[in-house]
Amino acid sequence: MTNPKNPALQLVSDTTEQINRAVFGAGLSTSGAAGQGSSSSDPSPGQQSEGRAVQSIGQTTAIVIQDAGDMLRNINAVEITAIGAATAAWIATQEPSYGDIVTASMATMQTAAALYLTIGTNAFTVLSQFSAAPAAAAKPPAALRTRVKGGEHARR
Numbered sequence: 001m002t003n004p005k006n007p008a009l010q011l012v013s014d015t016t017e018q019i020n021r022a023v024f025g026a027g028l029s030t031s032g033a034a035g036q037g038s039s040s041s042d043p044s045p046g047q048q049s050e051g052r053a054v055q056s057i058g059q060t061t062a063i064v065i066q067d068a069g070d071m072l073r074n075i076n077a078v079e080i081t082a083i084g085a086a087t088a089a090w091i092a093t094q095e096p097s098y099g100d101i102v103t104a105s106m107a108t109m110q111t112a113a114a115l116y117l118t119i120g121t122n123a124f125t126v127l128s129q130f131s132a133a134p135a136a137a138a139k140p141p142a143a144l145r146t147r148v149k150g151g152e153h154a155r156r
Contacts, residue, residue, distance in 0.1 A: 015124070019058040022130060023051040054130045061123040068119040075112040079105040 043051065082105045090098035 015058075015127070018127070019055065022054040022058075022127075057130050058127055061127045064123050065120055068116050072112050072116045076109055079109045 083102050086098040086101035086105070089095070090102075
């Protein structure tokens with residue numbers, strides 16, 4: 001399923017599909033029940049262990065990305081509050097130094113967004129190292145191949 005209008009949804013879909021391939025094998029259909037691959041024989045204990053390890057790594061990387069999202073939200077909340085307070089003081093006092101506070105807060109939010117992108121890319125890279133499909137793991141989905149520049153996203 002591709003969703004060109006929502007790259008974040010596509011990223012989640014691509015990552016979930018990659019985890020499913022790594023855990024259950026390439027023959028898993030998206031409509032199949034969890035744990036049922038396409039082979040007629042049961043996986044060996046070693047394959048089951050590998051599948052569980054990849055699933056655990058997938059869950060861990062998801063938690064890392066969630067924590068990074070929380071960090072980004074928290075930083076943005078603090079910085080937006082600082083911008084609001086500095087703007088109000090700037091208007092009231094006409095003191096130009098409050099403009100520096102606004103600029104610094106904007107820079108902090110851009111740095112946090114870039115850090116979020118780095119965390120997501122690194123999490124994807126770690127997960128890819130444990131994937132059963134190395135060709136698909138060589139390049140992250142298009143939604144991860146972006147860079148934050150001046151508050152805008154630009155494709156690599």
